[in-house]
Amino acid sequence: MKFDTPAQTNPIDKMVVVGRAVDRIDGPLKTTGTATYAYEHREAVNPAYGWVIGSAIAKGSFRWLNLNEVRAAPGVIAVVTAQEAGPLGKGDFNTAKLLGGPDVDHYHQAIGVVVAETLEQARAAAALARVEYARAEGQFDLVKALDTAAVVGDNGKPASPEIVGTFDAAFAAAPVKLDAEYTTPDHSHAMMEPFASIAVWNGDELTVWTSHQLIDWGRSDLAKMLNIPKDKVRFLSPYIGGGFGGKLWVRADAVLAALGAKAAGRAVKVALPRPFMMNNSTHRPATRQRIRIGARQDGTITAIGHESGSGDLPGGSPETATGQTKLLYAGANRLTALRLAVLDLPEGNAMRAPGEAPGMMALEIAMDEMAEKLGMDPVAFRIKNDTQVDPARPERRFSQRQLVRCLTEGAERFVWSRRNPKPGQTRDGRWLTGLGVAAAFRNHMSGTSAARVHLDADGKVAVETDMTDIGTGSYTIIAQTAAEMMGVPLDAVTVKLGSSEFPVSVGSGGQWGAANSTAGVYAACVRLREAIAQKLGFDPASALFEGGFVRSGNRSARLGEAAAQGRLTGEDKIEYGTLGKTWQLSTFGAHFVEVGVDAYTGVTRLRRMLAVCAAGRIINPKSARSQVIGAMTMGVGSALMEELVVDKRFGFFVNHDLASYEVPVHADIPHQDVIFLDEADDKANPMKAKGVGELGLCGVGAAVANAIYNATGVRIRDYPLTLDKYLDKLPPLV
Amino acid sequence: MPIMLKVNGQSRPLSLDTRTTLLDALREHLHLTGTKKGCDHGQCGACTVLVNGRRINSCLSLAIMHDGDEITTIEGLGTPDKLHPMQAAFVKHDGYQCGYCTPGQICSAVAVLEEIARGVPSHVQEDLTAAPRATNLEMRERMSGNICRCGAYSNIAEAMAEVAGVAG
Incomplete structure (x- = not known):
């Protein structure tokens, strides 16, 4: 199905099942421990255990590698290093190769795997590896490396700054100006399920159970690395214990399980130990951002400039932290630029809302600062500079843009009027309290997505697609979509996901999963409806599918009757035309936060949080709300605690486990409120839906930072806002 | 051995x-x-x-x-067909997303309510000698050893409140 004109009224608009806050259909499995994650599949019998050896240097090579003691250790079946593996291909999506040696590209790069009868034996044997390294000089200091970094485009290739109008002159002439620098640190996905895979070969055919967000990307890249045809790889991820972008790409566990299984001649399971993950895999790169805003006294922005620098391994790409600044606020004169430094730290790559997450952390503090300079309320300042068109190409309108309503409804609900515009004035006992706001913005992306839908004689519907559910609720919203389309109750639908044996979906990432994967199911259901109508001799165009029956004119049949002589199947994919170019498809929101900062100790506690989101049709308000509160929680982490600390001498992230890379815990998070504006975006897809999983993160950090400023009068532009950065600047106690 | x-x-x-x-x-x-x-x-x-x-x-x-x-x-x-009340409350309140931390959260939540009922004190109690109550703060403090990176905390607190029979 080609989606190239705006959606008309369609069966989803009935919203009998779609749009309802139903419980997740996989809930009983997840809450009883019976959902099966990567390391837990038992189809591969008698598996051996692999333990990965990692590089102890960040850059250089081995002088020698002695594995004699490893091979002689109890229980060892095989050892695979780059030498045993032979030449491996490099995946399209990886910057650093997944098996290093003799050259090493980053700290904790995998350099081998030890396969043994038991986990304990493999781990003990791996510790006996002796490596003599020749360490090379590396660049680990982002600030230093940015001095000579070139301007690049989003893809990392050389480019020029993007300029609209005449930025320099307009900024110079502006009566009110802000010119400030902001920093965000390296972040780790820190998903709860470690990278894990089980691999087994049957002749030249490989089956891998793994934890991956995008089956087809993973399957293609793994085949490429192993130099085997893609159709020889069966790639399975039915349940995924979180990803946040970290599981978009094949990682060392999958490659080394496959190589280990080949060498051992049996199934091998490999999980990356938690303290190994943060340097072995990818992270969200740190940024240094400069924001300049010039405005007239009435608050009209006349010039807005946003430059961001980040680093990555050679051949890598930048953190695209300036993207939202091209679209979020009006302003005739604009400048955005990305700089990319070469660093020898582990690979930087996508983490939840790549670009916008750190970009909004900076931009939305800048907007708060600018509002204060203008003597305006920060909500009013944002409303003043709303735009309904792409500022660089005014002929392109936003398909839907209710940022102003998000801000005004949020302000009312949060009782924003209680905020004292003068910071550091409001006390509640020992607590300095403050309110903060930020806009939320994240583009919507369209992507091809296919599905197959079956109808059986008992009237049951079964959906198959290689879409994944990484906690996002895919199982449930796909079931809701099929139930709505086929006119059956939710419990008449079963959903199978995450297998390369199913039609290729858009996968989970970039908050594109929900809208596109359900649109693919919609397309497949349209085909199935046609097949059913044809079978029953009904007119496909006018047949109604409701309450388990098909009706056409005065004729009616039980849905299952169509499949009385055998299962009927519809398969199709959604593909997109140019609506996404004609229109700007984006999602919007507003975050409101209240904090208390202990006047004596400087400890910050969140008191209230509210997000108002405008993101097209919400397919399941319950799971969508969870996406948003989860993102708000991650946003609190980015504001208050999350930072991978770089050892600039040896080139690695020092705090590479869950004790020292701090993420929010129960005690940190108050009750969270989420409001979805009632929307349906007919330019997006037949579901009229967009996404919320990343929108919910964009801006939260800045809302927290702005609330801390409002509470204390201390403006901090370097994340995270740990108390060492403001304790000595708090208002005097007496 | x-x-x-x-x-x-x-x-x-x-x-x-x-x-x-x-x-x-x-x-x-x-x-x-x-x-x-x-x-x-x-x-x-x-x-x-x-x-x-x-x-x-x-x-x-x-x-x-x-x-x-x-x-x-x-x-x-409990089992999918016969959920423990805490498991059912997690489903009802969407107290999970990816599901990976969920079994640990549920085991902890069951134990936390039992610890509160038994009078085991905690760091956030104002009066250490008084019997602890299943307040939002109290439960959040005691659950803080169970990380949920998906960030379902607000919903988990509501699930626990329902099982504890207190207002979320």
């Missing part, structure tokens, strides 16, 4: 490497994979199980230390 674990009411004889953790004994030897390995270092709580009625991180305990102990895992609390 031979040991006997009493898991979810059943005696399970095992012969284990002395280095095998209770977590790996459950997951790799008894195939009770509901108990999750998130960090293997006592940092995340995904491996929380009840041992003789108390919650522990099973990754921080060697299996051979538990000869004869009664262990309750998530599988012992």
Whole structure:
């Protein structure tokens, strides 16, 4: 199905099942421990255990590698290093190769795997590896490396700054100006399920159970690395214990399980130990951002400039932290630029809302600062500079843009009027309290997505697609979509996901999963409806599918009757035309936060949080709300605690486990409120839906930072806002 | 080394490497994979199980230390067809997303309510000698050893409040 004109009224608009806050259909499995994650599949019998050896240097090579003691250790079946593996291909999506040696590209790069009868034996044997390294000089200091970094485009290739109008002159002439620098640190996905895979070969055919967000990307890249045809790889991820972008790409566990299984001649399971993950895999790169805003006294922005620098391994790409600044606020004169430094730290790559997450952390503090300079309320300042068109190409309108309503409804609900515009004035006992706001913005992306839908004689519907559910609720919203389309109750639908044996979906990432994967199911259901109508001799165009029956004119049949002589199947994919170019498809929101900062100790506690989101049709308000509160929680982490600390001498992230890379815990998070504006975006897809999983993160950090400023009068532009950065600047106690 | 674990009411004889953790004994030897390995270092709580009625991180305990102990895992609390009230409350309040920390959260939540009922004090109690109550703050404090990176905390608090019979 080609989606190239705006959606008309369609069966989803009935919203009998779609749009309802139903419980997740996989809930009983997840809450009883019976959902099966990567390391837990038992189809591969008698598996051996692999333990990965990692590089102890960040850059250089081995002088020698002695594995004699490893091979002689109890229980060892095989050892695979780059030498045993032979030449491996490099995946399209990886910057650093997944098996290093003799050259090493980053700290904790995998350099081998030890396969043994038991986990304990493999781990003990791996510790006996002796490596003599020749360490090379590396660049680990982002600030230093940015001095000579070139301007690049989003893809990392050389480019020029993007300029609209005449930025320099307009900024110079502006009566009110802000010119400030902001920093965000390296972040780790820190998903709860470690990278894990089980691999087994049957002749030249490989089956891998793994934890991956995008089956087809993973399957293609793994085949490429192993130099085997893609159709020889069966790639399975039915349940995924979180990803946040970290599981978009094949990682060392999958490659080394496959190589280990080949060498051992049996199934091998490999999980990356938690303290190994943060340097072995990818992270969200740190940024240094400069924001300049010039405005007239009435608050009209006349010039807005946003430059961001980040680093990555050679051949890598930048953190695209300036993207939202091209679209979020009006302003005739604009400048955005990305700089990319070469660093020898582990690979930087996508983490939840790549670009916008750190970009909004900076931009939305800048907007708060600018509002204060203008003597305006920060909500009013944002409303003043709303735009309904792409500022660089005014002929392109936003398909839907209710940022102003998000801000005004949020302000009312949060009782924003209680905020004292003068910071550091409001006390509640020992607590300095403050309110903060930020806009939320994240583009919507369209992507091809296919599905197959079956109808059986008992009237049951079964959906198959290689879409994944990484906690996002895919199982449930796909079931809701099929139930709505086929006119059956939710419990008449079963959903199978995450297998390369199913039609290729858009996968989970970039908050594109929900809208596109359900649109693919919609397309497949349209085909199935046609097949059913044809079978029953009904007119496909006018047949109604409701309450388990098909009706056409005065004729009616039980849905299952169509499949009385055998299962009927519809398969199709959604593909997109140019609506996404004609229109700007984006999602919007507003975050409101209240904090208390202990006047004596400087400890910050969140008191209230509210997000108002405008993101097209919400397919399941319950799971969508969870996406948003989860993102708000991650946003609190980015504001208050999350930072991978770089050892600039040896080139690695020092705090590479869950004790020292701090993420929010129960005690940190108050009750969270989420409001979805009632929307349906007919330019997006037949579901009229967009996404919320990343929108919910964009801006939260800045809302927290702005609330801390409002509470204390201390403006901090370097994340995270740990108390060492403001304790000595708090208002005097007496 | 031979040991006997009493898991979810059943005696399970095992012969284990002395280095095998209770977590790996459950997951790799008894195939009770509901108990999750998130960090293997006592940092995340995904491996929380009840041992003789108390919650522990099973990754921080060697299996051979538990000869004869009664262990309750998530599988012992309820099944998809017969959910424990805490499991049902997690489903109702969407107290999870990816589901990986969920068994640990649920085992902890069950134990937390029991600890509060038993009068075990906590760091956030204003009066340490008074009986603790199942307030939002109290439950959040006691649940803080169980990380949920998906960020379902607000919903978990509501699920627990429902089971505890207090307003969320």
